[in-house]
Amino acid sequence: MNLSVNIAGVTLKNPVMPASGTFGNGREYAEFVDINRLGAVVTKSVSIKPQLGNPPCRITETASGILNSVGLQNAGVDAFLRDDLPFLKQFDTRVIVNICGHTIDEYAAVAEALLGTGADLLELNISCPNVAEGGLSFGVDPKTVQRVVAAVKKRSGQPLIVKLSPNVTSISEIAAAAESAGADAISLINTLLGMKIDIKRRKFALPRKVGGLSGPAIKPVAVRMVYEASRAVRIPIIGMGGIMTGEDAVEMMMAGASAVAVGAANFRKLTAAADVLDELIVFMNENGLNDITELSVML
Numbered sequence: 001m002n003l004s005v006n007i008a009g010v011t012l013k014n015p016v017m018p019a020s021g022t023f024g025n026g027r028e029y030a031e032f033v034d035i036n037r038l039g040a041v042v043t044k045s046v047s048i049k050p051q052l053g054n055p056p057c058r059i060t061e062t063a064s065g066i067l068n069s070v071g072l073q074n075a076g077v078d079a080f081l082r083d084d085l086p087f088l089k090q091f092d093t094r095v096i097v098n099i100c101g102h103t104i105d106e107y108a109a110v111a112e113a114l115l116g117t118g119a120d121l122l123e124l125n126i127s128c129p130n131v132a133e134g135g136l137s138f139g140v141d142p143k144t145v146q147r148v149v150a151a152v153k154k155r156s157g158q159p160l161i162v163k164l165s166p167n168v169t170s171i172s173e174i175a176a177a178a179e180s181a182g183a184d185a186i187s188l189i190n191t192l193l194g195m196k197i198d199i200k201r202r203k204f205a206l207p208r209k210v211g212g213l214s215g216p217a218i219k220p221v222a223v224r225m226v227y228e229a230s231r232a233v234r235i236p237i238i239g240m241g242g243i244m245t246g247e248d249a250v251e252m253m254m255a256g257a258s259a260v261a262v263g264a265a266n267f268r269k270l271t272a273a274a275d276v277l278d279e280l281i282v283f284m285n286e287n288g289l290n291d292i293t294e295l296s297v298m299l
C-alpha cells in the first residue's frame with residue numbers, strides 16, 4: 001500500500017501528523033508514541049525571542065471541543081535550535097517548524113534563523129496578532145497575507161506552508177493571496193474564535209475572555225474551508241480541525257486535503273495521531289484502495 005504524499009517537493013511517508021501546539025515539540029509524547037510512524041512532526045509555534053504566553057487558565061472544555069488561550073508560549077528560536085530540533089531529527093520523520101511573529105520582520109527573522117538547519121518545511125502561523133495593525137491577526141487581510149508570505153519567502157530556505165486562520169469571510173481569497181505571494185502549500189484551519197462564561201462565578205472562563213476553539217465541534221467548518229481553499233489554489237493542502245478518527249481524516253482528504261493534522265485529539269489520547277493513521281489504513285483496506293491518492297476521488 002502506498003501511503004506517501006508529496007508536500008511542496010518533500011515526501012512524507014504517510015499523510016498523518018500532529019497539529020502545531022498539541023504535541024509539544026515531540027519530547028512529551030516520545031515515551032508513549034512511536035514518532036517514527038508519523039508522516040511528520042509539527043512543532044509548536046517558534047518566535048524570534050522567548051514568549052511567556054498568557055496567564056492561566058489557558059484551556060477550558062466546551063461541548064465537543066476545547067477553548068485555548070495559550071498565547072504561543074515558547075523558548076524562542078535559539079533555544080529551539082539548541083534543544084528541540086536535534087531531538088526531533090533523531091526520528092525517521094519529517095520536521096515541520098511552525099513559526100510566528102508580531103511583525104513581518106520577526107517572522108522573516110525566524111525563517112532566516114532556520115536556514116540550513118534540519119527543518120524540512122516551515123509552517124507560517126498567520127493567526128498571530130499584528131502589532132503594527134493594532135493586534136489584528138495577519139491572516140485576516142489578503143494584502144497583509146501577501147506581504148508576510150513574500151517577506152518570509154525571500155529570507156527562508158525551506159518550502160513554506162502557510163497556515164490560514166478560519167476567522168475570515170472568504171477563505172478562498174486568503175488562500176489565493178498566500179499562493180500568489182509564493183506559498184508552496186497551505187494548511188488549515190487554525191482555531192475559531194470563541195468565548196465561554198462561567199455563569200456561577202459570573203466570570204469569563206479564560207482571563208483573556210476570547211480563546212481558540214478546536215476539536216470535533218469545528219470539523220464541519222474545517223471540511224468546508226478545506227474544500228473551498230482546494231478550489232481556489234493549485235498548491236497542496238494540509239487539512240485539520242476536529243480530526244479524531246481515521247474516518248475524519250478520510251473526509252478531510254475527500255474535501256481536498258493531501259495530508260492531515262491531528263490536534264485536540266492528542267489531549268484526549270496520547271496515541272491519537274498514530275491511531276488515526278491505523279484507522280486510515282483500515283479504511284483503505286476495507287475499500288480496496290492501494291494508494292493514498294485514490295482517497296480523494298469523489299463519486
Ligand SMILES: Cc1cc2nc3c(=O)[nH]c(=O)nc-3n(C[C@H](O)[C@H](O)[C@H](O)COP(=O)(O)O)c2cc1C
Pocket residue numbers: 019020021022044045066068070072098125163189190191213214215216218240241242243261262263264265
Ligand atoms: C492547546 C492548543 C495550542 C495550539 N497552539 C498552536 C500553535 O502554537 N501554533 C499554531 O499554528 N496552531 C496552534 N494550535 C492550533 C492547532 O494546530 C489546530 O490548527 C487547531 O487546534 C485545529 O485542529 P484540532 O481541532 O484537531 O485541534 C493550537 C491548538 C491547541 C488546542
